[in-house]
Amino acid sequence: MSKRIVIAGSGFAGLWSALSAARALALGGGAGEGVELVVVSPTPTLVVRPRLYEAVIENMDPDLSALFAAVGVRHLTARIEAIHTAEHALEIVASDGTRSRLNYDKFVLAAGSTLFRPPVPGIAEFAFNVDQLDDARVLDAHLASLAHRPATPGRNTVVIAGGGFTGIETAAEMPDRLRKALGDTAGAAIRVVVIEQAAGIGPDLGPVPRPVIEAALAECGVEILTGTAVTGIDADGVTTSAGERIASATVVWTAGARANALTAQIPGEHDRFGRVHADPYLRAPQAPDVFVTGDVAHAATDDQGNVAVMSCQHALSLGRVAGHNAAAELLGLSLHPYSQPKYVTCLDLGPWGALYTEGWDRQVRLTGQEGKNLKREINTKWIYPPAADRDVVFAIANPDYVIVP
C-alpha cells in the first residue's frame, strides 16, 4: 500500500520541507517510489512575509505550482482544521467549504505564526498591521486614502505600536511612504512615532546595535517613545500608559507573534509562544510521526542554549531538516539532527540603509548602504523560491545546506 507524507503550510518551512522530502525520496532508491508527498495550504504560493513592511507591495507571493510539479509534490488548496495525532488523520476544508479527511504516515506541521494581539481596547477595530499579505494591502490602501482627508495632525501621524524588528523596519520606511501618500498636501507636518514598552528600542536585539538603530531612526525622521505602552486605540489615535494622547489615523500594531493555533492540537510541551518543543530531529516527542518546523517549532540551534527564533532565516533550515527526516524515517534511513549555529540579522532602516549583525549578541558588521545592499540581496533573491528545475532544487534542498555563509 502506498504511503503518504503531508506537510501543512507552504511558507518558508513548508516549502523547504517539501523540497527536501522530495529530494530524500528521490535519492532513497526505489523505496521512495510510491510515496505520495502532499502540501496542504490555502494557496500554492509562498508569501514573503519578511518583506511586508516595505513601501511597495509587489511580487510578494510567488506561485509554487511549477516548482512543486517539477519535484513531484501534490498541492492541496485547503486549510487544516484539526489534527488527530492518535489516528494519523487530518480534517481539511477546501476553499469551496468542502470538508474531508486526509490520512498520513508522516506529518510535518509548518503552519507558521500570526501577529499577537493582546487585549488592548480598539486593537481589532482600529489597528493596522503587516503580518499577512492581505493586512499589508489594507494598510497600503489606507495610506493611499489619506490624501483625500482634511490635513489634520492625526492624518499626518503614523503610530507604530511595538519597537521590535518589524516595528523598526515598518517605522523606518514610513516617513517617506507617508509623504509620498499625502503628496503635496503633506507640508512639513509629518510625524512617525514608535511606541515601545521596554526601556530600549529593539529589546530582543539587545544593547549592542541599539545606538545604531536610534541614530538611523532619528535620521529617517522617526520619533522613539520607550518605557511606554499603547493602552487604547480608537479611530482618532492612541492613548499611552503615560496618559498621553497621540492623534493618529494610522496605528500599526507590530508587537509580537504567536505560533499557529494548530500547535495546541499537538500533545507535548509548548513554549510561551505556543511553539511545540521539538527533539533534535524536529519530531514532536509525544506525537508519533509528527514533525514540527519553522515558526511552530521550539528547537535548539546549537549546544550553547540558543533556540531558533521565529524567523525566515531559521525556517529555511528547519524546513529542510524536518522534510528530510520525515522522508528518511519513512524509508528507514538515518535522520539528520537540526543545527544552525551561525545567527545573523539584517535590519532594514529605510533611507538610512540597513544594519547587519552577526552572533546572538548582534555584533555590528555592516551599516548604511553596505547593509542595504545585503538586505536587498536577501529580500529579493535568497529567500525566494528556486527555479522549477529538479536538479537545481535537489542541489540545495539537503538538510545541511547553509543559507547564511
Ligand SMILES: Cc1cc2nc3c(=O)[nH]c(=O)nc-3n(C[C@H](O)[C@H](O)[C@H](O)COP(=O)(O)OP(=O)(O)OC[C@H]3O[C@@H](n4cnc5c(N)ncnc54)[C@H](O)[C@@H]3O)c2cc1C
Ligand atoms: C513584517 C515581517 C518582517 C519580517 N522580517 C524578517 C526578517 O527580516 N528576517 C527573518 O528571518 N524573518 C522575518 N520575519 C519572520 C518570518 O516571516 C517568519 O518567521 C517566517 O515566515 C516563518 O516561516 P514559516 O514557514 O514557519 O511560516 P509562514 O511563513 O507564516 O508560513 C505558514 C504557512 O502555513 C499556511 N497555513 C497557515 N494556517 C494553515 C492551516 N490551518 N492549514 C494549512 N496551511 C496553513 C500559511 O498559509 C503559510 O503558507 C518577518 C515577518 C514579518 C511579518
